[in-house]
Amino acid sequence: MEPVAVLEIALTLLFLGALVSLLRGGRLAYSFTLASSLPIFVVSVKGIGGFRGEVIPFLPTEVEVDPLSALFLMILAFITFSLSLYLLDYRTRGSGRYLGLSVNMALLSALLFLVTNNLERFTLAYELFAVFTFVIILTSETKGSRKAAWRYIVITQLFGIIPLLLATSLAYSAVGDLHGLTFEGLRENLANLPVGLWLMYALYLSAFLVRAGVFPFHTWVARAYRSVPSPFIPVFIIGEGLGFYGLLRTVEFALPTSRAVGYTVAALGTVSAFATLYSFREIRLKRKFAHHSIMDVGIAFFALGASMVLGGTAGTIVLIGALLHILYQALYKGTVFFGLGAIEHYGEDPTVCSIRKLLRGHVISLLISLSVFSMAGVPPLAAFVSKWPIYEGIAMSRDVLLWIMMLTIAFLSLFPMASILQIRRLNRELCEREVEREEIPLMIRAVTGMMAVAGFTVAIFPLILHPWLISAIEEIRGSIPGSPVEVFFASPSFLLAVVLLIAAPLAGWKIGKMPTDRISELLLIFYNAGDILKEAFEFFLGKFKRAYITYVLPVIKVVPRYELPDIEDVDDAFDYPIRHLDEAMFMPLIRAVERLAHWGKSRNLDMNALIGGFAIAMAVLIVLLGVFA
Amino acid sequence: MIGLLATLTFIVPLLGGLVLFKLDGKRADAVMLGSFFTAMLLQFGVLIEYLLHHHHGTVHVAYMITERLGEVYGIIIDPMSVLIGTVVALAGFIFMFYGMEYMSERNAGHPVRKGKGLFYAWMTLFEGATLGFIYSSTFLGLLIFFELMGLACWGVVSYYGTKAGVRAGFKAFIIPNIGAMIGFYTAIGVGITQLHDLSLFSLSHVSESLKPWVFIALLIAGYTKSAQFPTYSWIPDAMEAPTPASAFLHGAAMVEMGVYLVARVLQFIGPLPVWIFYFMAVMVSLTLLIPILNYPVQNDAKRLLAFSTVAEAGIMFVGLTFAALGLEVGLKAAMFQLTTHAFVKGLAFLTAGTFTYSLGTLDMRRISGLKDLLPVNALAWSVALLGLAGLPPMAIAFSKAELLTTLSAIRITPLAWLPILMLLVDSAVFLWVGVKWITRNVFGKRSVAKAHTHPIITASLIMLLILVFIVPYLAYPLVHGIGFFGGGH
16 A cells, blocks of 8 residues: 555544544544554654655645654654553543544644645644644643643744744745745745745744743643643653654754754753753652653753754764654653553542552552653663763764753753652652552553553664664765664763763762752752743733733723722723724714714604615615716 | 526525515514525525636626716626625525524523514625625626615614614714725726726726825725724624624625725736835734734623724735735735635624523623533634634634735835734734633633523534634635736736
């Protein structure tokens, strides 16, 4: 069967899953999702060789699957498979129908985003993904989900959808033809862009940083993760991957490589890694891991930026690390959140105590531990393996800025381990109550286990990913290291990488044993910096709101001056009457007609008949004018 | 054949409207619905005939030609009139199908026991006048139907006879009338004295020195009809009308016909000086500023939607602004936006109408928990508000995307950024406000224990819900065929 036909099957199954969910809800919808994972995987395998075509007859969409798309499709296939299998046994809270609909449509959008080479469809898929993930948050109906959804969609639209739309419109004006509006088409027509390249970089960067939840657009992540039922969080993890893919695709395939952009991306990635420090403040596990998640995506972006700066062999090695990291983090984070879903399945909020209550001694506990140790970079688990080429490649260079960023990341990498120990310590100290744990459904256990084993296996044996990874790297950089040895032992600088990688969990172990108050004191300076940023933002937002109330409100509503200071929020202004700016202009005429109407009424004239008669007379006059002219 | 069908599409509702002035009760229901249904069927006939036998061509039928005035009355059947005619006929039928139940004594907010025949009469005339306006090929024809629309608008807005309604009715009648006097009388004057032809085709023969001024005069007529700055406030006030009428005049008729008029003029008038673009860009940006500032402080569902109408019509004018610069895609995008907006705004208004019908209020602070109370209405409200903010897969997203392709005009002038940025800011602010209300109205705690609805109401919402998603695919072939006449600019 042609790969395009297989892709169409996957799209159809996801669409049917969405429809069935809307009409009937429940398990049947997720069986379509489950079925779609197989064709997605087939497309991923076929994509290593590359293929082109057109899908969706009523919305013709050009597709071009290359090894880079194939690599991300493989992640998508695996998460789609795991997620749908898991949800078959999961007791969903919130609106099951809309959750099923939006999960299927979000996955469909992600698939479209990864396979299309048309910039317009790429933008559409991005928007659809944003909308349906918004619906996931909104319909979760948990505490805070409404506010989280509101914040998510507004940030995504302002800094994601709008910049991407503008970038696509500018690309169209360069290419001049919707059909040729591809990554390649844009690259060939860069000279025709009506704006400077810097603007295109800024627009794309903004859009993909939002999608990936990277600083300064990371603010939605923790709230969204907390609000959404844990098993649905992998959909957002896919979204973070899409952000990475989107940036890589545009900076490597559509726009020329820029060192300045590389430094910017690396710096933003590094700042994002500071999010891990905030996990110490949290006892709610979903928020805790959300902060670690921001760090992980930040590390991938740091590596991507560094590879753009470095170029050559070092750049290629760092890029391999970046791709491995974005892949691994999807697997170990997926496992963690599937594991936490087991707690939510019984209506508990995952906290350091509920994890003890429900999961102590359970196999799920072990699986979660394996994944969090992967996240902490314990040798030879996932983050250890993926960070190795990143550190090694940067250590090969003499770029001082990248070195500073790398050392910062290496320092921050000790905190995931410290965080794990903190959970364990708090668990012992605070959570004394023991209850009989309930049986966790088979599917939940099986999927969490499968994902944990997959994360473990691909880390220990990265050669499993060899066909996808190497083909993707070859496509981007033209040359590839001959063997894994040339990646992991490319130069003596690997020793520095290994030292940093081993030192981080060891230091994390020590810090994790310290009392939380003591750690908080040490981190106070970082918390203060974060609080200053947050307060500065709130200050400006408050000033903006005040300026609206003080200067705009009296123009658009009839508000007595003396009442203005009492209005604190726009909601307080609802009951004031509207002031129409144009009425002043037409008021004399309106009043004259009103007086005429009153006069007519006082004479007992039928206004309906009067105006009707007037109009008929006018019409007759006009008709006669035409006839006798 | 196609000429006869097109003529019947507006003659039937015009006659139906006249009959309805004397009817009430079930008879009025039957005649009104029959008129709308027949007009819709006839319009579908035009659509099918056009697609089968005249694809992308122009059929021009001159009804009356005189020596001194040239073509006095006639019709044009082209992709634009067929598309917009179909939108009006289809949307009009759905709105009035819904209206049949809305204008009943089961309406909690506005129970109607008798006298609905008068409302139906004005609405049916409104539909006939709108369809007549769409097909007219001469300024005299356009003027007559323009005035008839204004009259019908006055009739429906002041229907409830409240003080605010009567005032809003006068305002809705007078403001577009001033525009008509400036625009159409200028065009007809030029037609009589200089061109000796009143047809739209003669516009290209207006002398170069006079052309911009004729265009500006007609643009003013369009602005007043479409509630553009500085004549916008009649439309938020006109929400005093019964909801089916609000849906019609905001979504498919009246406001849209101002846009349609300017689009028609741009099709025929030929190249315009670049200062027209500057003028239109500034005016449309000022127009968009008004709803942007007003959205956050609206708590009345229909008033919020009314400000959104000002913005959405403004967005159509953004397309026309670029069309004035010679970009054909601007013309297409404006008509595409008109088409998609009709159904999304219709859905929004009809849902707001269900708040009156089922809950007896339009104050969004008092509406909560729709998800549990009225699930279909909750879905419709969410889809409509998100759709108006331009999010896909709802229809407006596609027409806005088409509109953004006009950004290539920044090669000609950097001012091209202004309307596009205003459009995007409008979408962002509306989304911010819209999501705030969705979270309260749909997902909040129930504001009442139970709310009633009716199958006719639910069926109307479902029809529109489906159309909101599929209309871009249905409309695009005709949108694609829209362009300037005679090679254009």
